[in-house]
Amino acid sequence: MSLRTIESSNTMKQNEHYNLHSTPQLTAIEKSFTYIQKAIEEHKASFSLTDIFFIVDYGCAQGTNAVVAIEAIVEAVQQKYGTAISNQICTVFNDLPTNDWSVLIKTISKSSFTSLALGKPFYEQILPSNTVQFGYTSSAIHWLSKKPCNLHRHCFVLAGQSTAEEMAMWKAQAAEDYKIFLQHRSNELKKGAVLLCVTLSRDNSNDTGNLPTYDNLYQSATAVLDEDELLNYNIQGYYRSLEEQTDPILLSELNFELIYADLYLLQHPIYENYRLKNIDFKEFIEKFTEFVRSWAEMSLINCLRKDRTEEERTKIIENFWNEFRNGMQLRGAEHFNKNPYRSYIILRKL
Ligand SMILES: C[S@@+](CC[C@H](N)C(=O)[O-])C[C@H]1O[C@@H](n2cnc3c(N)ncnc32)[C@H](O)[C@@H]1O
Numbered sequence: 001m002s003l004r005t006i007e008s009s010n011t012m013k014q015n016e017h018y019n020l021h022s023t024p025q026l027t028a029i030e031k032s033f034t035y036i037q038k039a040i041e042e043h044k045a046s047f048s049l050t051d052i053f054f055i056v057d058y059g060c061a062q063g064t065n066a067v068v069a070i071e072a073i074v075e076a077v078q079q080k081y082g083t084a085i086s087n088q089i090c091t092v093f094n095d096l097p098t099n100d101w102s103v104l105i106k107t108i109s110k111s112s113f114t115s116l117a118l119g120k121p122f123y124e125q126i127l128p129s130n131t132v133q134f135g136y137t138s139s140a141i142h143w144l145s146k147k148p149c150n151l152h153r154h155c156f157v158l159a160g161q162s163t164a165e166e167m168a169m170w171k172a173q174a175a176e177d178y179k180i181f182l183q184h185r186s187n188e189l190k191k192g193a194v195l196l197c198v199t200l201s202r203d204n205s206n207d208t209g210n211l212p213t214y215d216n217l218y219q220s221a222t223a224v225l226d227e228d229e230l231l232n233y234n235i236q237g238y239y240r241s242l243e244e245q246t247d248p249i250l251l252s253e254l255n256f257e258l259i260y261a262d263l264y265l266l267q268h269p270i271y272e273n274y275r276l277k278n279i280d281f282k283e284f285i286e287k288f289t290e291f292v293r294s295w296a297e298m299s300l301i302n303c304l305r306k307d308r309t310e311e312e313r314t315k316i317i318e319n320f321w322n323e324f325r326n327g328m329q330l331r332g333a334e335h336f337n338k339n340p341y342r343s344y345i346i347l348r349k350l
Helices: 023-031 033-041 064-081 083-088 101-108 164-188 211-224 227-232 248-253 269-275 281-303 310-331
Strands: 053-058 089-095 114-119 132-138 189-202 256-267 338-349
Touching: 023 033, 023 064, 023 132, 023 189, 023 256, 023 269, 023 338, 033 064, 033 132, 033 189, 033 256, 033 338, 053 064, 053 164, 064 083, 064 089, 064 101, 064 132, 083 089, 089 101, 101 114, 132 164, 164 189, 164 248, 189 256, 211 281, 211 310, 227 281, 248 256, 256 269, 269 281, 281 310
Parallel strands: 053 089, 053 132, 089 114, 132 189
Antiparallel strands: 189 338, 256 338
16 A cells, blocks of 8 residues: 555554554453443343344454454343344444455454444444444544644653643543544433443553653654654544543533443553563564554654655655664663553443
């Protein structure tokens, strides 16, 4: 694929790359299994024998991880309502139109239940009103719908380098996006249905757990980009605090009842493999770099000047990731030992 044709910075690296390099996101999904159980226990929506039981994953990427979450939800539904419900279940895999849909379809074709792929931004209503029984999202809604402004001193708004004005604009964009996301889910969900949001988050001291990675990304960018490109090099994500996600006034306005809200700092499976000596430092650097590359490369490609030739782009991208590896080599494995904070929030539609 040409390096000029990418439309969204939020799209994962194509050609199965994300599927092959996303075990940290899978750890977050595995942690959600107990919350899936809790959410199903709290599911109160009615349905008849002729209704379709829609389960939706918002932000499924290329599917390997999403299928694990969806299978856990289907199993929990079958346990609560009996296996006879199985042929009423329809699972919906949603992501941006720019997602690698051919890989997703290949991945979900192996699963035994009826599945649909739906390429629309989740900041729109994507299913008919009053149809969804179980909504799920993991490691996806921190991606904002648009960049509110350029950041002058870093690529990540929560790196402690943003001006007050930059911070205010990104915070407002994150609040607006969250409200829009919930508004549409509220329309789609049936009364008594549940929504489980697993989201990159931060603790009370504003620690995201992910700063070493963003610092290393920014330092790599300063080494290979021109000044105008560096200014445009921003990762369009915002890690909302629990408070930002559970504002009682907002939830009640959108007809949601809060069931659970928890926060965890999870183990990083690539670092754990290194710590347990299953891989050496060189392999750790390689695997960690590919993991970051799968979600961060589009932001790099999109900041490059339009007059860059294809050869220049290829060279810059190669140099960038070499700088990233060098930065890891310099700082050591311990510096990159965290899987960022994740919030687990269960909401029920009133
Ligand atoms: C890090 S991946 C997570 C994939 C999967 N849920 C997992 O946990 O492995 C984030 C996904 O969210 C998708 N995404 C970001 N913004 C989106 C939007 N506005 N609408 C739909 N999907 C979006 C990206 O395209 C990407 O596939």
